Amino acid sequence: MPDVSSDREYRRRALAKIHIAKKELGLSDEEYRDLVSSAVPGKQSAADLTDGELRLLLDRLAELGWRPRLPRVAERPLPPMVWKARELWLQLHRAGKVHNPSWAALGRFTKRMTGVGDLRRLSVKQATVVIEALKQWLERVE
Incomplete structure (x- = not known):
């Protein structure tokens, strides 16, 4: 039904x-x-x-050209912790360990780590988990 x-x-x-x-x-x-x-x-x-x-x-x-606006959560600026994770992700890409430098790829990594794929919805604790994992990965590379 x-x-x-x-x-x-x-x-x-x-x-x-x-x-x-x-x-x-x-x-x-x-x-x-x-x-x-x-x-x-x-x-x-x-x-x-x-x-x-x-x-x-x-x-x-x-x-006719009308597009619905993004949901309010999509308009929210990204928190500084997300930008930190992004920078670490790009460093791993430059080191050749991450093949896809896109935001979507970082979102998939984040989802595997925390269960949350939308970077705007990460709690401080979840963002810290992601950042620490990326730092450890970067240390192993260097």
Whole structure:
């Protein structure tokens, strides 16, 4: 049986995104209704759309150049401890011990060490574990 609460949550989020996009694109009510009917013929309101039709409308908004903003956590600046881990990671790359210097690769390493792959979500204790592991690895290399 489908999870009705998750369907409602998807619908709520999709409608919120659509109305944010309308505002950010500067669409008038008439332009918005025209857009809805061009994405889903015969309908003029997002409230009347099925989940699949909501996806079509979101795709149409993306074609017009609208992009959803990053979640707030993604906007947060990285803490200094993360930059320290990054510098150690790059030193290991320069030493030839890390093949991929990307943030994503460091995130995968961090996930193996702490269970947390998003560097912005590391606690001080978890960041310390990662930094100490990278320091020890660097000492073994030198």
